Amino acid sequence: MPQAPPAAPGLLSRALADARSPRVPRTVPYLPERAFPWGGPGLHPAGAGGGVDLDRVLRLSLAAPRKAGGRLRPVASAGALHPVRAHLLVGPGCSLPPGRYAYDPRAHRAHPRGRAPADAPPGAVVVLTVTAARTVAHYGHRAWPLLLLDAGHAAAALALAAAPGDVRVSLDADGEELAAAAGLPRAADRQTRRPGVESELPLVAIWLRSADALAPSTAPLTAWAALPCAAIPLPQPGAGGNATPRELFAARHLLTHLSAGADSTWHPAARPTPVTDETLRTRRSAPPSDLAHPPAPDLLARVLATAEGARPDGPAWAAAVGGDAPGLLTTAGPLATGDARPTLAHWAAGQRWIGTAGAVLVAHGCPADAPPSRIRRSHLAAGYAAGVAQAHAAALGLRSRPIGSWLQADLGAALGDAPGHDWIVHGLALAGPADPPPPAPPPLPGKEERP
Numbered sequence: 474m475p476q477a478p479p480a481a482p483g484l485l486s487r488a489l490a491d492a493r494s495p496r497v498p499r500t501v502p503y504l505p506e507r508a509f510p511w512g513g514p515g516l517h518p519a520g521a522g523g524g525v526d527l528d529r530v531l532r533l534s535l536a537a538p539r540k541a542g543g544r545l546r547p548v549a550s551a552g553a554l555h556p557v558r559a560h561l562l563v564g565p566g567c568s569l570p571p572g573r574y575a576y577d578p579r580a581h582r583a584h585p586r587g588r589a590p591a592d593a594p595p596g597a598v599v600v601l602t603v604t605a606a607r608t609v610a611h612y613g614h615r616a617w618p619l620l621l622l623d624a625g626h627a628a629a630a631l632a633l634a635a636a637p638g639d640v641r642v643s644l645d646a647d648g649e650e651l652a653a654a655a656g657l658p659r660a661a662d663r664q665t666r667r668p669g670v671e672s673e674l675p676l677v678a679i680w681l682r683s684a685d686a687l688a689p690s691t692a693p694l695t696a697w698a699a700l701p702c703a704a705i706p707l708p709q710p711g712a713g714g715n716a717t718p719r720e721l722f723a724a725r726h727l728l729t730h731l732s733a734g735a736d737s738t739w740h741p742a743a744r745p746t747p748v749t750d751e752t753l754r755t756r757r758s759a760p761p762s763d764l765a766h767p768p769a770p771d772l773l774a775r776v777l778a779t780a781e782g783a784r785p786d787g788p789a790w791a792a793a794v795g796g797d798a799p800g801l802l803t804t805a806g807p808l809a810t811g812d813a814r815p816t817l818a819h820w821a822a823g824q825r826w827i828g829t830a831g832a833v834l835v836a837h838g839c840p841a842d843a844p845p846s847r848i849r850r851s852h853l854a855a856g857y858a859a860g861v862a863q864a865h866a867a868a869l870g871l872r873s874r875p876i877g878s879w880l881q882a883d884l885g886a887a888l889g890d891a892p893g894h895d896w897i898v899h900g901l902a903l904a905g906p907a908d909p910p911p912p913a914p915p916p917l918p919g920k921e922e923r924p
């Protein structure tokens with residue numbers, strides 16, 4: 474398998490330090506979503522083909538809701554920019570006929586991009602890619618970790634929608650193998666072969682295994698990666714965005730370099746009880762002004778345990794609470810006493826509402842000198858865990874909002890350990906529902922209501 478072009482030594486740790494630095498990005502206002510770049514007629518993903526219902530899974534995770542109601546997608550996204558795209562590698566036993574497809578979330582249609590290999594594994598593999606231009610335009614040099622977090626949230630949304638079916642998620646598949654499997658150009662060809670086409674950087678694979686598979690394969694990308702690169706996207710005016718080309722180029726280069734992997738590992742996904750399809754259909758991030766009420770301690774503990782247990786390969790999680798017993802809690806016991814929320818607000822690019830949020834879950838780890846594989850895994854897994862935790866919180870009646878930009882957030886150093894080893898990479902604010910209104914006073918004597 475050809476490898477992605479090598480990056481200069483130290484490039485990633487410098488880029489990570491820069492993304493975590495107080496340097497303010499030069500940003501442009503919100504850029505609208507571009508037209509779907511894959512041509513040809515699209516197929517509705519509903520069908521009678523078997524156990525994996527792609528219509529249901531996509532509708533609950535990535536499809537733009539028909540009645541928007543202010544929400545662009547079922548899944549959360551930094552800045553509501555939704556940079557994640559999905560390619561469906563459909564084998565036998567699915568609601569779509571076997572083949573490669575690009576998924577159009579706004580039309581909820583799958584665009585055929587070629588045949589399936591004869592030995593395609595039963596079920597469907599969904600390869601998630603990101604297009605960086607709009608997120609880079611909005612967040613500048615802070616964008617690339619957010620793109621990884623976004624891809625993690627999207628992976629969780631798909632996995633939750635597909636569970637309780639047999640779902641496996643890989644956050645470490647080699648980027649070149651992912652690109653080959655999805656029929657996308659490899660890293661070296663991305664810019665040269667497709668002028669006018671925005672690069673898609675593959676990051677994650679989700680395998681929806683069909684229940685009737687007798688002996689499921691253990692390497693679901695292999696057969697797909699052996700196929701030639703299929704139908705190509707249509708060139709689009711202005712692809713590349715209005716972001717400064719240098720930052721966009723840098724973000725793409727970093728994400729490509731991060732994704733050079735070894736053998737992919739596949740971990741099963743589960744839906745926490747009591748998450749239902751309706752929970753996924755109605756999930757929202759609460760506005761900051763609705764997040765000040767503390768969650769009940771037992772519910773907070775359950776959501777924290779979900780975040781902690783969502784992935785075996787992710788960073789650790791802790792919960793900052795205020796009130797009578799302020800502290801930083803973990804599933805194994807208190808990490809520190811005192812109210813950490815004002816410091817978290819300062820670290821989260823000065824978002825003041827975080828200082829009084831009911832509780833703030835934080836994912837932490839990912840040292841300053843972490844190798845590329847760990848930087849990728851930490852951010853993807855943190856986004857994945859926050860996505861699962863947000864769904865769990867919603868099912869328990871809690872409000873929540875992800876928090877993505879963390880600057881100088883060296884939690885380990887703040888707790889007295891050596892600096893540089895334990896940084897916050899993601900967060901999720903949680904709150905209970907507001908107090909119910911006090912009961913109405915009893916009617917005054919002689920003032921009873923008359924029918």
Ligand SMILES: Cc1cc2nc3c(=O)[nH]c(=O)nc-3n(C[C@H](O)[C@H](O)[C@H](O)COP(=O)(O)O)c2cc1C
Pocket residue numbers: 544545546547548549550551552553619622623626756757758759761821824856874875876877878
């Ligand atoms: C990776 C990520 C980072 C985010 N960071 C922040 C943040 O720092 N502050 C904030 O107020 N909202 C943040 N959000 C929430 C988004 O603004 C929100 O998901 C988006 O506006 C879509 O709204 P919805 O979640 O209700 O669908 C983040 C979401 C994600 C997925």
